[in-house]
Amino acid sequence: MSGGTRLIKPRIRRILAEELPPELVEMLPKHWVMIGDVLILPIRRELEEYKHRVAEVYAEVLGAKAVLRKGRISGEFRETNYELLYGNDTVTVHVENGVKYKLDVARVMFSPANVKERVRMARVARPGELVVDMFAGVGHLSLPMAVHGGARVIAIEKSPYTFRFLIENIELNGVVDRMTAYNIDNRDFPGRDLADRVLMGYVVRTHEFIGKALDIARNGAVVHYHNTVPERLRPMEPFETFRRVAGENGVEVEKLNELVIKRYAPGVWHVVVDVRIFKT
Ligand SMILES: C[S@@+](CC[C@H](N)C(=O)[O-])C[C@H]1O[C@@H](n2cnc3c(N)ncnc32)[C@H](O)[C@@H]1O
CATH class of the missing domain: 3.30.300.110 (Met-10+ protein-like domains)
Incomplete structure (x- = not known):
């Protein structure tokens, strides 16, 4: 870019x-x-x-x-x-950090400000671990994990139009052997207690999906929880909401890391929190 x-x-x-x-x-x-x-x-x-x-x-x-x-x-x-x-x-192939992203720029968002997170995800992924990407897009965050990290990925994308590019990108990047994609609402994904890592790369309403992420994650997994947060609620949020919902589901959590990704709107930040979860 x-x-x-x-x-x-x-x-x-x-x-x-x-x-x-x-x-x-x-x-x-x-x-x-x-x-x-x-x-x-x-x-x-x-x-x-x-x-x-x-x-x-x-x-x-x-x-x-x-x-x-x-x-x-x-x-x-x-x-x-x-x-x-x-x-x-407006369909193009964008190459970033050695990953090929085919997308329709007129319809699918690809934020330049999220580049650091795409690069970070490539680094945190471990060979063979199972990543579930609940909001996959065209593979924005999970392609780098499969390509550079050698992770196995289940990528879930609800929009049929975006999904077409996700499928193409899996082939384009030669990771068919370790990436599987589902064109469904992530709330309908049947897997439980299986992911070593869950990606929640979404904004505004991500908190509505915390319960589902907890279902998908196995004990000891890490969840990368994104959300948009008004300045006045920081630094407690967005972790506090994650902790509360986890508690309601009988899950304990440890905050590992927090990063600001970008300014989303005046006085509102896009933040990602890395959370380790403990199921008893
Ligand atoms: C903002 S894009 C983000 C892509 C990538 N995760 C990132 O952070 O750069 C979010 C994607 O999630 C998809 N999405 C929204 N709700 C969903 C749901 N309930 N289940 C699966 N995908 C969903 C949207 O269609 C969109 O492609």
Whole structure:
């Protein structure tokens, strides 16, 4: 994933300075995200009239086949609401940390800010351990664990559209022998007491799934519990809710680690807590 610098690229500026009023040239995007060969551009409202031309010039200079205007990610499937400004094919293969991710950037979220967590998961995975990824997406977190860590993975993804890419990515990365995928709601996954590690890479409503994660985990397993937390509830949350729900289920917990992944919204943080669980 490559990001932009703080300066508008000289070539972009040169081309657009001849077509846009000077004050709008100063509003051209100074940051961007490239996923594979699809560019995500934050374009200000003031540039509305010129947005297609701006996208075209950025695409040409930066070598993108399609350009999307950055928007919000929302809903159960965490779909993007990006506006297509240039090109028509938004399916790409993004390579990060030696892992190939095929995805449709126009519909499937792939957050640049989560890169550290994807790299961390590659490191924590142990050969042969069984990981259950409850919110697999296209394999965002669990592909690195299978590819680099040699872990066995059960990846669960509810969205049929995203699932198609998950299946392709398992093949693309040569981990068919150790990764299995289910296109179901993780609450319908029948496995119990089997995972050495459970991934809960979801936000906003992750607490609703703690009980299920506890069912899936075996005694002594580690759960990587993500959630979004308002500033005023930190540092107690999100661990406190996990501890309470575990207690209600007769499970003891030990907090191993906590990391802030990113600012999710003003005053709200996306946090991950690593929790070891003890079933009696
Ligand atoms: C925000 S993406 C995160 C992907 C990855 N875990 C990460 O952290 O980068 C969450 C994914 O969980 C899926 N999802 C949401 N609810 C689910 C459920 N109940 N069962 C299985 N998958 C679900 C969504 O469709 C989406 O693809």
